[in-house]
Amino acid sequence: MRAVVVSGPGPADVLRVEDVPEPSLGPTDLLVQVSAAGVNRADLLQREGHYPPPPGAPSWPGLEVSGVVTALGDSVGGTWRVGDRVAALLAGGGYAERVTVRADLCLRVPDDTPLEDAAALPEAVATVWSNLRAAHLAPGETLLVHGGSGGVGSVAVQLAHALGTRVVATAGGPDRTRRVAELGADVALDHREGDLVGRVRAATDHRGADVVLDVLGAGALADNLRLLADGGRLVVIGLQQGRRAEIDLGLLLARRASVIGTTLRSRPHHQKAAIVDGVARHVWPLVAEGRVRPVVHARLPLAEAAQAHRLMESGEVFGKVLLVP
Template sequence: METIANPELPDTMRAITFAEPGGPDVLTLEEIALPQVKPEDVLIRVAYAGVNRPDCIQRAGNYPAPSGASPILGLEVSGQVVAIGEDVPPEMLGQFVAALTPGGGYAEYCTAPWQHCLNVPEALPLKEAAALPETLFTVWHNVFERGLAAEGERLLVHGGTSGIGTMAVMLAKAFGIEAIVTCGDGAKCAAAREIGADLAINYREQDFVEVIKQHTKGEGVNVVLDMVSGDYVPRNLQCLAEDGRHVTIAVLGGPKADLNMAYVMMRRLTLTGSTLRPRSDAFKAALADEIAQTAWPLFTSRELKPVMDLSFPLAEAAAAHARMEAGEHIGKIILEVNPD
């Protein structure tokens, strides 16, 4: 068998590239060849692409693409499947999907393993669908699988109005978990409460450790989703209840932390963390299967909706990156690629 494709596919496409690492201004729009479709891949005509913090870190030269992945930025897209590899179920051709990609999303066409795709019904707008895979896969794995968050527990999330933060709050509330967040100003705290956070702490004005101790009457939280690391880690541990779980998914505050391991022992704390992009295709496929059964129906039924920030045309990817790095956004930033 060979690749099955729409006969009207072009030979080239527009994509965002950069010749060397740097600030947002290094991003340029170029005409390049369509990606090759591997046996287990689908080729997606991209409608929208999500913008994520790892994209900015890769552009700056600090997060290289895994071996074999596209050097083009973009870890999540939505759109229509227009070609399939020989090992892909034939019914995938023509479907509208949201996909977790190993890269390549900032382009008119993008490949992804077919098992990393989630079906997008008519009720779910493609723009919103593109805002879901990266944060949904990340939060589900780290809060619920690694962090073992369960109904009746408490979750602390730093960066409560980021894409990850808003997703974590929504899923926590959907599964009966109290959501506590930190934000950098009063407006973002208000936005976080509107999204569903039970408590939003302005970390510039309050000591989140003391506020959490007061709020929980000294009990603490059961899970911390940490995107800061660095000197936040010992403070996070002070927030944890006995048998609490600390899950690190980014090191924006630095990769090293000074810990009192006797405290970890006495309170039986668990410290873990993960990165999603380098994980195997088989792992991501299994994660997609679990999400399809548990969390995805909350979005396809419209019970939950992603928090959307601004959208930018593909050619304005630099402006999208500048907005993310300025910290002005609330929710997901989206690139409009083929929005028709």
């Protein structure tokens, strides 16, 4: 089959379509003919040599796909059938024509959701759901989403809104903030304008946010602590602005605040399966109702994976970029 391989660490041009061995079907696996694969920032890090796949995962990128089940492992129960439409969370290998994936990491695509578009959801919904749970976000609280126009941020805004949370989100530029507001943000702020801390605090009646969902990392740490309400929780899920920073422990103590850091890809299988089960029970019904929907910026052929990565690096993507075999 064809897959996008990384010829060596480097810029987007190191991505090449090559023939690779067919995936091996394990007893608890589904074999999926891929309709689309989501492109994530983790894929860019892997291409650059900073985020190697975990043991046992294919060497080529891709953390989420949608497609059609074409075969079942011997131990797969009666829930799944050949021909089912699925979206799947992967440890790697999604940039390909076919994948095998453990059945308990798959979600059935609702009838009204376009199959290709569903590839934009598994990684984002699993990330958002697991982190909002880790932060114990409750209805009526205020969530601040940094990067509300991103692949994870666009889902976080929709899901938090659907769960009864007041959502403040940031994005770059008036058009992007308008679109983030249309997704459900109660307040959408242009991070390019000055004094973001002051504007967020003003938008929260100077309380601050109960939970901050942050993809920026070190560069935003000091401001994020100042943005927390008493008892607030900062959840760091990305390191776009670095991984090392000093922390004001006095401020952390004074706010009775918490800093939480999580990853998804490197979790053991049983933890990821539990997250997907929670998504299936609590988030996926909202997808079926159209209250949480995939936001797709562009669809590119598998052979244009390098262009998809360059598009992600441009900072112009709103939602997700998909690769279509």
